Amino acid sequence: MCAEWQKVLRLSDWRVRVRYATHDKELDCQGWFDAEPRKRQAIIKLQPFKFNSVCRDPLEMTLVHELVHIHLLPLAPDNRPEHTDVALEQAVDALAYALFTTKYPNWKDAYVRP
Numbered sequence: 001m002c003a004e005w006q007k008v009l010r011l012s013d014w015r016v017r018v019r020y021a022t023h024d025k026e027l028d029c030q031g032w033f034d035a036e037p038r039k040r041q042a043i044i045k046l047q048p049f050k051f052n053s054v055c056r057d058p059l060e061m062t063l064v065h066e067l068v069h070i071h072l073l074p075l076a077p078d079n080r081p082e083h084t085d086v087a088l089e090q091a092v093d094a095l096a097y098a099l100f101t102t103k104y105p106n107w108k109d110a111y112v113r114p
């Protein structure tokens with residue numbers, strides 16, 4: 001699944017490892033990533049146990065979200081102003097949603113919350 005989205009996002013030259021949290025306390029939301037742009041390596045951690053009113057997107061959309069973050073890393077330096085975090089998350093969310101919905105136009109109809 002990750003390799004497929006990497007191809008769509010033109011990130012095939014990145015080594016992206018995906019890990020799943022093993023319990024609900026491991027991550028406080030559905031996804032997390034860390035990347036080393038110079039090495040073109042990233043790790044994405046997905047939290048399959050968090051599914052509530054805050055985190056209700058399909059896990060695959062969370063994967064896309066984290067992959068989009070990789071593209072925007074150069075635009076998000078560590079010393080960025082705090083308000084840009086919100087703008088960045090909104091942009092990443094919008095792009096991930098658009099990409100996911102393009103692939104799965106009826107996902108909301110088919111998706112059953114656990």
Ligand SMILES: [Zn+2]
Pocket residue numbers: 065069089092
């Ligand atoms: Zn994010």
